Amino acid sequence: MDALGLLFHLLLQSLLVVHEEINFKYNGFLNGNLTLKGVSFIKFDGMLVLTNDSARLLGHAFYPSPVQFKKSNPDNNGTAEAATFSTNFVFSITSKYPDIGGHGLAFVLVPTKKPNTSNANQYLGLPNDTSIGRFLAVEFDIIQNPELQDINDIDNHERETLFGHGLTMITTRYEYMYVGFSASTGLLTALHYVHGWSFSTEGRAQDLDPRKLPFIKTVSNKVVHSKGFAIGMTLISVTLVFLMIIGAINIIFRIRDGDEILEDWEIEYVACRFKYSNLFAAARGFGERNLIGSGGSGRVYKGVIPSIGLEVAIKQKVVHRDVKPSNVLIYEVLNAKLGDFGLGRTYEHNNNPQTTNIVGTLGYLAPELTRTGKATTSTDVYGYGTLMLEVSSRRRPIEPKTSATELVLVDWVRELYSEGEITRAIDPKLDNYHSGEAQLALTLGLLCCHPHPDYRPTMRRVVLLLGDATLPPLPHDSIRVFRLLR
DSSP, X not given: OOHHHHXXXXXXXXXXXXXXXXXXXXXXXXXXXXXXXXXXXXXXXXXXXXXXXSSSOEXXXXXXXXXXXXXXXXXXXTEEEEOOOEEEEEEEEEESSTTTOOOOEEEEEESOSOOTTBOOGGGTTOBOOGGGOOOEEEEXXXXXXXXXXXXXXXXXXXXXXXXXXXXXXXXXXOSEEEEEEEEEOSSSOEEEEEEEEEEESSSSOOOOOGGGSOOOOOOOHHHHHOHHHHHHHHHHHHHHHHHHHHHHHHHHHHHHHTOOOOOHHHHHSOOXXXXXXXXHHHTTTTOGGGEEEEETTEEEEEEEETTTTEEEEEEOOEEXXXXXXXXEEEOTTOOEEEOOOTTOEEOOTXXXXXXXXXXXXXXXXXXXXXXXXXXXXXXXXXHHHHHHHXXXXXXXXXXXXXXXXXXXXXXXXXXXXXXXXXXXXXXXXXXSOOHHXXXXXXXXXXXXXXXXXXXXXXXXXXXXXXXXXXXXXOOHHHHHHHHHHO
């Protein structure tokens, strides 16, 4: 056979192969020759890994040859009809945070092996551009994303087990499509595995052999039940309990003795701090007889410090509960004063905050206030942090007309900080501003908006940080904790 005849023979052979029925079975994918995209890979044991547990990744795996899903029916005057297919596959999802979950994976039929417009996060790596045309995806989610309303979808059955479900595919303009899997991670991360896969366009797909499928290796129970392990865990537990008792005793004595860490300016000068018990005694229990006057920001009492025989005016601490720009007064020399204490209430030292009706303005409320209804000085610090972000970025705390990622101001600025692009949040209309001061205001605002109230600075500390004190970087784990709380 000459070269031209051989070439024609091979071309005809390939065309005939394309039109043949597809029938394959993979008990593991070592010899699967799949087309892999994104971060997907095949492990040494044949396990197909679509994504690892890092954030914002996507992975695709497709059967290398297209499958014919549109065939002419000779019994119907040659009219093209959608072909049927059957498939079996075994998959598993290992979430990095089991109590929260992950986004999941999908079995897909797409017209191209290069869906360049795919999205990670909760979109499972599926195409998002209409230019790719129609595709079919069977989603396997382990969390519900109510914001994703699929087109031509089947209703969710998260509470109902489906062993089988019939579906008539809408006739597509594509004669050939690729079959495979798609998965992605977002802020919620998980490992997505496919252990085995069978597929057929000529009847029922072949059954997989569970004995030949690769499996996820876990820690052997023998280690847990070993004598050495038990002794080690016992010693560690006893040591931790002992350290916790010592720490609790130390904290109790420090609270009882009023021992506090002195700030830098107090070390340089004379510290002028008094125990609350001394102030309580000096003002005779803050009774009405020692009341000098009261106003919108609290009450002032007359007191005498016995140790120095000095008369002092003592003002009780007040929780404002509604720190926002409209309650800030600006004088001619740009001195700012916080006003409108209509929602304020006295904050008793060393007493547990009382549960009250949630008051304040949406966008400035600390997350723990909406859960417990207990207002503290830390909730005021959160409102002040939101105020700093609002002034620096010229954005409202909640912008309903923006994209989902920019809807909540605190979330958006915190995400920019984690990406090292916090300067993008600065108001673009600001002229001749000091970039270092702008970054300080934004970072300090995020610190004041820490999701845990115990990690927020006091207002005394905020004043020092706005001065010459060094601003510590935001802990990386605080960003992760905040993402998990969203």
